[in-house]
Amino acid sequence: MIPRHHPEMAQLLDYATGSAAEPVALLIASHLALCPACRRDVAALDSIGGCMLEDSDPVPLAEGSFERLMDRLRGEAPPEEPDGGTQDEPDSPFDPLPLPLRRYLPKGLRGLSWSSLAGGRIRIAELLPPVGSLRTQLVHVRAGSSILPHTHRGMEMSLILSGGYTDEYGQFLRGDVETADDTVTHRPVADTGADCLTLTLVAGDLRFVGPVGTLLSPFIKS
Amino acid sequence: MIRDRRHACMTWLVVLGAPDLDGGMTTEATPPGETARSFEELLESVALDRDHMAFALLFAHFAPRLKGYLRRLGADDGLADDLVQDVMAIAWHRAHRFDPCQASVSTWLFTIARNRRIDALRRERRPELDFNDPVLIPDEEAPPEQTVSNGQEGAHLRSAIANLPVEQASLLHKAYFEDKSHSVIAAELGLPLGTVKSRIRLAVERLRGALRELR
Numbered sequence A: 001m002i003p004r005h006h007p008e009m010a011q012l013l014d015y016a017t018g019s020a021a022e023p024v025a026l027l028i029a030s031h032l033a034l035c036p037a038c039r040r041d042v043a044a045l046d047s048i049g050g051c052m053l054e055d056s057d058p059v060p061l062a063e064g065s066f067e068r069l070m071d072r073l074r075g076e077a078p079p080e081e082p083d084g085g086t087q088d089e090p091d092s093p094f095d096p097l098p099l100p101l102r103r104y105l106p107k108g109l110r111g112l113s114w115s116s117l118a119g120g121r122i123r124i125a126e127l128l129p130p131v132g133s134l135r136t137q138l139v140h141v142r143a144g145s146s147i148l149p150h151t152h153r154g155m156e157m158s159l160i161l162s163g164g165y166t167d168e169y170g171q172f173l174r175g176d177v178e179t180a181d182d183t184v185t186h187r188p189v190a191d192t193g194a195d196c197l198t199l200t201l202v203a204g205d206l207r208f209v210g211p212v213g214t215l216l217s218p219f220i221k222s
Numbered sequence B: 001m002i003r004d005r006r007h008a009c010m011t012w013l014v015v016l017g018a019p020d021l022d023g024g025m026t027t028e029a030t031p032p033g034e035t036a037r038s039f040e041e042l043l044e045s046v047a048l049d050r051d052h053m054a055f056a057l058l059f060a061h062f063a064p065r066l067k068g069y070l071r072r073l074g075a076d077d078g079l080a081d082d083l084v085q086d087v088m089a090i091a092w093h094r095a096h097r098f099d100p101c102q103a104s105v106s107t108w109l110f111t112i113a114r115n116r117r118i119d120a121l122r123r124e125r126r127p128e129l130d131f132n133d134p135v136l137i138p139d140e141e142a143p144p145e146q147t148v149s150n151g152q153e154g155a156h157l158r159s160a161i162a163n164l165p166v167e168q169a170s171l172l173h174k175a176y177f178e179d180k181s182h183s184v185i186a187a188e189l190g191l192p193l194g195t196v197k198s199r200i201r202l203a204v205e206r207l208r209g210a211l212r213e214l215r
């Protein structure tokens, strides 16, 4: 299945140039595993980078640089290959996770510290320490449950890893990316049939809309 | 054995009077009796034969450019030298993983330098796609059959970039050389975010079109 909702080209550009913050890069690298179309875009963006490198004005190196490098290489063991991440958890209810994400989960999903909300219908784990106001979370919503209508003080970006949800903007399934900002109000409802797992980046607090939402816990059962 | 080959290599570089390997080498020296090899072929020799001569040629061409790239992105002179050493060391060790169907040598080195810079300057990890990921959804569009050489791709893409409207080209230069995200660039230029996003999309679609013509 090919994703239908993608990061914006400008976000892929930030990923390719290296200016994207680590959480955003993690989300995009994980999307790339599931999205051949964005892989082609990023390959083109990398080629532009190669061209920029080729066009860079050469700057003279310190004297003896090549000799120094060859001396170093003679004594240096090859670096380790990048690790294969954790193995799949055989009893996990979710689809297997993309490798870039698994590299952040040395003890698997179970090794994270999850907080339960709405009587266990929603569980949230922080994957990384916050970067500024940007938090990196795994969000597990039970099939059929929903998150109250909300808007955002900053960006919210989600990659669907397993299951799916539907909001005012459409249905989002494994591999899809939804980006929202302070102009967007939405009420995601997890599809019935399977639990939904997302990698979600949130900058700033969610702002809940309506008299009920402002009084209650942000996450309630549907 | 390896020493001998290296000496042979250094010898012909000297014989040819090639500018020193540490400076901004402007000519691409070719050993006597050998036709010029593409960067891809040189890197393949490094991977298969640990060919010091081929590596010296790659170093002579790319190391000063890598330094130029890293200097523009904020590394001071000494740090840029160190990072160039790291990048070329990684290239030496990972040469066997270079796939000319995926990228040209300059593109491959760009990605190594970018990741090394994030690691060293920002002290962040760089999450990367892994083509061996078991969950990878394969690309149904036929992959390119023949490889695109550095020279072909570079020349084609360079002329496509040169033909971009100036406001699109300058956005790309800022993005690749100033370590600025598109939203920072928009703020600096006083442009609406939507304008910057659409310029980026137009520019990349045009360049992708140019690359497709090649394959």
Ligand SMILES: [Zn+2]
Binding pocket: A003, A005, A006, A007, A031, A035, A037, A038, A039
């Ligand atoms: Zn995509």
